[in-house]
Amino acid sequence: MSSAVVDFDDALAAFDPVLGLEVHVELNTASKMFCGCSTAFGAEPNTHTCPVCLGLPGSLPVVNAKAIESAIRIGLALNCKIADWCRFARKNYFYPDMTKDFQISQYDEPIAFDGWVDIDVDGETFRIEIERAHMEEDAGKLLHLGGTTGRIGDAEYSLLDYNRAGTPLIEIVTKTISGTGSKAPQVAKAYVSFLRDLMVSLDVSDARMEQASLRCDANVSIMPKGTTTLGLRTETKNVNSLRSVERALHHEICRQAAVLSSGGLVQQETRHWHEDGGYTTSGRLKSDAEDYRYFPEPDLVPVAPSREWVEELRATLPELPNLRKLRLQGDWGFTDLELQDVVNAGALDVIEATVAAGASPQAARKWWLTELARRANEAGVELAELAITPAQVAEVQGLVDAGTVNDKLARQVIEGVLAGEGTPAEVVARRNLAVVSDSGELAAAVDRAIAANPDVVIRIRDGHLQAAGALIGAVMKEMRGQADAAAVRELVLAKLA
Amino acid sequence: MSELLRAGAAELAGRIATGEVSAREVTAAHLDQIAGVDDRIKAFLYVDGKRALAAADAVDAKRAAGEELGPLAGVPLAMKDIFTMKGAPTTCGSRILEGWVPPYNSTITDKLLAAGVVVLGKTNMDEFAMGSSTENSGFFTTHNPWDNTKIPGGSGGGSAAALASFEAPLAIGTDTGGSIRQPASVTGTVGVKPTYGATSRYGVVAMASSLDTPGPCARTVLDAALLHQVIAGWDPRDATSINAPVPDVVAAARHADVAGMKIGVVREFGGEGYQPGVEQRFGEALAVLEGLGAEIVEVSCPHFDYALAAYYLIMPSEVSSNLARFDAMRYGLRVGDDGVNSVEEVMNLTRGAGFGAEAKRRIIIGTYALSSGYYDAYYGSAQKVRTLITRDFDAAFANVDVLVSPTTPTTAFTIGERADDPLAMYKADLCTIPSNLAGNCAASIPCGLADGLPVGFQVMAPALADDRLYRLGAALEAELTSRWGGGLLDQLAESPSGAYLNVGGVR
Amino acid sequence: MALTPADVARLGELARVRLTEEELVHLAPQLDVILASVARVAEVAGADVPPTSHALPLTNVFREDVVTESLAADAVLAGAPSVEDGRFRVPRILGEEV
Ligand SMILES: [Mg+2]
Ligand SMILES: [Zn+2]
Numbered sequence A: 001m002s003s004a005v006v007d008f009d010d011a012l013a014a015f016d017p018v019l020g021l022e023v024h025v026e027l028n029t030a031s032k033m034f035c036g037c038s039t040a041f042g043a044e045p046n047t048h049t050c051p052v053c054l055g056l057p058g059s060l061p062v063v064n065a066k067a068i069e070s071a072i073r074i075g076l077a078l079n080c081k082i083a084d085w086c087r088f089a090r091k092n093y094f095y096p097d098m099t100k101d102f103q104i105s106q107y108d109e110p111i112a113f114d115g116w117v118d119i120d121v122d123g124e125t126f127r128i129e130i131e132r133a134h135m136e137e138d139a140g141k142l143l144h145l146g147g148t149t150g151r152i153g154d155a156e157y158s159l160l161d162y163n164r165a166g167t168p169l170i171e172i173v174t175k176t177i178s179g180t181g182s183k184a185p186q187v188a189k190a191y192v193s194f195l196r197d198l199m200v201s202l203d204v205s206d207a208r209m210e211q212a213s214l215r216c217d218a219n220v221s222i223m224p225k226g227t228t229t230l231g232l233r234t235e236t237k238n239v240n241s242l243r244s245v246e247r248a249l250h251h252e253i254c255r256q257a258a259v260l261s262s263g264g265l266v267q268q269e270t271r272h273w274h275e276d277g278g279y280t281t282s283g284r285l286k287s288d289a290e291d292y293r294y295f296p297e298p299d300l301v302p303v304a305p306s307r308e309w310v311e312e313l314r315a316t317l318p319e320l321p322n323l324r325k326l327r328l329q330g331d332w333g334f335t336d337l338e339l340q341d342v343v344n345a346g347a348l349d350v351i352e353a354t355v356a357a358g359a360s361p362q363a364a365r366k367w368w369l370t371e372l373a374r375r376a377n378e379a380g381v382e383l384a385e386l387a388i389t390p391a392q393v394a395e396v397q398g399l400v401d402a403g404t405v406n407d408k409l410a411r412q413v414i415e416g417v418l419a420g421e422g423t424p425a426e427v428v429a430r431r432n433l434a435v436v437s438d439s440g441e442l443a444a445a446v447d448r449a450i451a452a453n454p455d456v457v458i459r460i461r462d463g464h465l466q467a468a469g470a471l472i473g474a475v476m477k478e479m480r481g482q483a484d485a486a487a488v489r490e491l492v493l494a495k496l497a
Numbered sequence B: 001m002s003e004l005l006r007a008g009a010a011e012l013a014g015r016i017a018t019g020e021v022s023a024r025e026v027t028a029a030h031l032d033q034i035a036g037v038d039d040r041i042k043a044f045l046y047v048d049g050k051r052a053l054a055a056a057d058a059v060d061a062k063r064a065a066g067e068e069l070g071p072l073a074g075v076p077l078a079m080k081d082i083f084t085m086k087g088a089p090t091t092c093g094s095r096i097l098e099g100w101v102p103p104y105n106s107t108i109t110d111k112l113l114a115a116g117v118v119v120l121g122k123t124n125m126d127e128f129a130m131g132s133s134t135e136n137s138g139f140f141t142t143h144n145p146w147d148n149t150k151i152p153g154g155s156g157g158g159s160a161a162a163l164a165s166f167e168a169p170l171a172i173g174t175d176t177g178g179s180i181r182q183p184a185s186v187t188g189t190v191g192v193k194p195t196y197g198a199t200s201r202y203g204v205v206a207m208a209s210s211l212d213t214p215g216p217c218a219r220t221v222l223d224a225a226l227l228h229q230v231i232a233g234w235d236p237r238d239a240t241s242i243n244a245p246v247p248d249v250v251a252a253a254r255h256a257d258v259a260g261m262k263i264g265v266v267r268e269f270g271g272e273g274y275q276p277g278v279e280q281r282f283g284e285a286l287a288v289l290e291g292l293g294a295e296i297v298e299v300s301c302p303h304f305d306y307a308l309a310a311y312y313l314i315m316p317s318e319v320s321s322n323l324a325r326f327d328a329m330r331y332g333l334r335v336g337d338d339g340v341n342s343v344e345e346v347m348n349l350t351r352g353a354g355f356g357a358e359a360k361r362r363i364i365i366g367t368y369a370l371s372s373g374y375y376d377a378y379y380g381s382a383q384k385v386r387t388l389i390t391r392d393f394d395a396a397f398a399n400v401d402v403l404v405s406p407t408t409p410t411t412a413f414t415i416g417e418r419a420d421d422p423l424a425m426y427k428a429d430l431c432t433i434p435s436n437l438a439g440n441c442a443a444s445i446p447c448g449l450a451d452g453l454p455v456g457f458q459v460m461a462p463a464l465a466d467d468r469l470y471r472l473g474a475a476l477e478a479e480l481t482s483r484w485g486g487g488l489l490d491q492l493a494e495s496p497s498g499a500y501l502n503v504g505g506v507r
Numbered sequence C: 001m002a003l004t005p006a007d008v009a010r011l012g013e014l015a016r017v018r019l020t021e022e023e024l025v026h027l028a029p030q031l032d033v034i035l036a037s038v039a040r041v042a043e044v045a046g047a048d049v050p051p052t053s054h055a056l057p058l059t060n061v062f063r064e065d066v067v068t069e070s071l072a073a074d075a076v077l078a079g080a081p082s083v084e085d086g087r088f089r090v091p092r093i094l095g096e097e098v
Helices: A008-014 A065-077 A181-202 A242-261 A307-314 A321-332 A336-344 A348-356 A361-369 A371-379 A390-401 A407-418 A424-431 A439-452 A454-461 A465-478 A485-496 B002-006 B009-018 B023-041 B049-064 B107-114 B157-164 B181-187 B221-231 B249-254 B276-291 B302-325 B343-354 B357-370 B376-397 B422-429 B433-438 B466-484 B488-494 B496-501 C005-014 C021-038 C073-077
Strands: A015-026 A089-092 A102-105 A112-121 A124-137 A141-145 A157-161 A168-174 A214-224 A234-239 A269-274 A279-285 B044-047 B076-080 B118-123 B170-175 B190-193 B213-218 B262-266 B295-299 B402-406 B441-450 B453-461 C087-091
Touching (some): A008 A181, A008 A242, A015 A181, A015 A242, A065 A124, A112 A321, A181 A214, A181 A321, A214 A242, A234 A242, A234 A279, A242 A269, A242 A279, A321 A336, A321 A348, A348 A390, A390 A424, A439 A485, A454 A485, A465 A485, B009 B023, B009 B049, B009 B221, B023 B044, B023 B049, B023 B076, B023 B496, B044 B157, B076 B107, B076 B157, B118 B157, B157 B213, B157 B488, B170 B190, B190 B221, B190 B466, B213 B221, B221 B249, B276 B295, B276 B402, B276 B441, B276 B453, B276 B466, B302 B357, B302 B376, B302 B422, B343 C005, B343 C087, B357 B376, B357 C005, B357 C021, B376 B402, B402 B466, B422 C021, B441 B466, B441 B488, B453 B466, B466 B488, B488 B496
Parallel strands (some): B076 B118, B076 B170, B262 B295
Antiparallel strands (some): A015 A214, A112 A124, A124 A168, A214 A234, A269 A279, B044 B118, B402 B453, B441 B453
């Protein structure tokens, strides 16, 4: 099954990897690309279908305007040129998940082309050139039954649900990416991650890899160091998570290096990524027989976006995620590592809002990445879905800064807010959490601790000041934590001075 | 009874509207005629008398209730079996679709039903509209009412034969390379290919999408105009349909006047390969028009010589893609599903068994013409020829109002005569194809008989100037009818060779 | 560039039309004649002539992104050769998913 591989470092010592990434993004339009059927996920099979998306004889497609808008906005965000005039084309091939046995796609006239994006990996910037972003339709879903594995290879028959057929897709294709060396897998992962964030910020797609609304096909070839001839490439499919993008490329580079090093030849083929085992298997050979017989789609007239329309759409672009990250990193003074943690935790938005509500960036980062991240994790929800607002987190930090609560009490405040007990101030009042600042009560507690621990007192008086910890601990215990430890220490030392 | 069959659609609609005759009587008369003569003609693949009578009753009820009726309410119509209609099988003349009942109506079906037109049934055609004789139907060949040994034209031979045998006063068809005009020509009926995009293709099973044009078929120019008015207009479900008002074709048909009209005769259409009788009738028709005050000039459209070649690349290319969906997965025929054969094998077997010879020929040619390495020489060059033909039309229409030619080089040929000579068969559409490639409108009007068989006069007008077809057509028809003492089909009805139609002696 | 029966068979596989030996032998010379006759399109149009894909010069025909009613599930499956669990049942697929 899994083929021989060489060590990644050995592979990179001998070969340079060259990548090409094709990312399919399902748009979040309400209706399908060419008909009015709903794109909603999870309906009963074949209930979101009509003559058009079933490809019934006589039916005709009509383009969804919102899909065109989204395509243009994606193109603009990827620094692409937008075609003055372009056509849809038919890509002809027989497969039961395509109701017409051709896919309406774009061929030599994509709506967006010649773009680029800059991707950062460990402080190094890589420019990824975009060849094209074009529009097409998704296929139906196959279920393979019978046999033992439920996989296509030994199934006895298959069942088809065409609810997804005709969902609008944007396919984003890079030019060849070279010069990334050993970072190739990380660059690919960072690029796909960038696209995911971009789609969300443009509000054109849910971009969820686990639901296949963002899918990546990874082309890779390797060339012996010092040469410039591209090797034959493989196209790895079924790469369904960011982690898989990195792992699959890592594996495929090692596998190809093993093939070449042992005197073999890499086959030009598709390969299937197995997430569980972490390997790829051979799929379909890409031969001359693969002839899609593209021609302009006669049922659809050309798309010719006016320059005014394109500029109107450009004005709707939000701040792009990578630029926003750079801006926030500068504003907040975070290190690369700190920012990466924030991004990985998906905490950028909540921290920005918490800072806006008055907390310091470091304090906001601390709360969201520790206590709140833990609670979100326990509850299995996103940070933003927790029952506490960024403004309330800022308020908690304000209570700490004012000395009203210490860090330990602040966590109890948060617990109270999450439990629905009210605002942070209300929780403090209701749970009687405020630090005791009444010096008479504190002084009495200190006196009792001194009296109860004569041996400790002797040691402190002998100059072992660290022994004060035992007295402070005793006082804090008596006060049930509701005292300022620093103030207690001061009082203890003063009394024994 | 036969008097109801000889009447035109306009007249029938008028009499139904006044209550002089009921829609039910009219429909029943036509159903009886079908029952009486269709064994011989074989125009219909499917007749639903119950449904037709119910539709007729609905019109009668509407009239009884004092509601206003449309201009064709209660008039029976024969529908080419390429239009979808809920509850009625649609086969396109192909075994691969046998038994398929579409779950939706074509836009034109909706318009016809809304207008109170009574659909009698579905008519025979060459498989998926590919042919000029109906011999390529997967079910049977339709016979020409003028001479049952002759072809009725194609692909809309069933619709044309239904008109000429008085089984229906109206029919609709589709014209991709001449499939309305050529059958009209060889059956002595009127057939119009409207401007591409003037009539919706939604629900019309595609043959060659960039060429297919639904249109009206009738026995008179006015009837065709009335039907044109009902079925034409913008359709948001067809992205290639034109969002502009339909020219007033009915007014044009009533305004039969060609005085001052400049008519261009296409020099390239004539001479070798044209039956002398056809050229003779065509020349006489020109003289008639000149006599009515039209100016006749000769026009050259040099690239029309390449039209047939371009058409036989563009059309099969689109066919190869459009017919891909008949793959045994979702509807229609499935062959070889034995639990062992793969999906690919089942597709191969089904399509091998379900398609006829002509469909296979065109699918293979189209697959070849689109394949990489051949695309530029074949499909790409053909599309350039399309540009040149459009330019020829533009240049011609800069100087003349309409262009004219014989509709077909010959009258109806004998069944079987060209069955295994595709190139000879393709030549039947020599004169009709340029208008499909350029998208402009054209019509065929009967202009007499040659060797006892009808000859058609083709008129071509610029895109969106469909009214000119009717204006000229009505003028020619009026003059010829008055010379002949009746329409061309009246000659058939009254002649001994048409006696079997049982409609003689009423006018 | 004579088309051989083997060429026609290959085109038939590409187009998923199984042709019998008899058909192949019959079709190959016929298609040859047709292709030879249509090849003349390449003679006439120079590089400066733009191709026409659509008869009329329409552009930008769109529909609004509005959900409309789908077909009833039974109507969707009514014409299917084989159905299971609300889905179209099809023979086993040998090729990999594309
Ligand atoms: Mg694609
Ligand atoms: Zn749909």
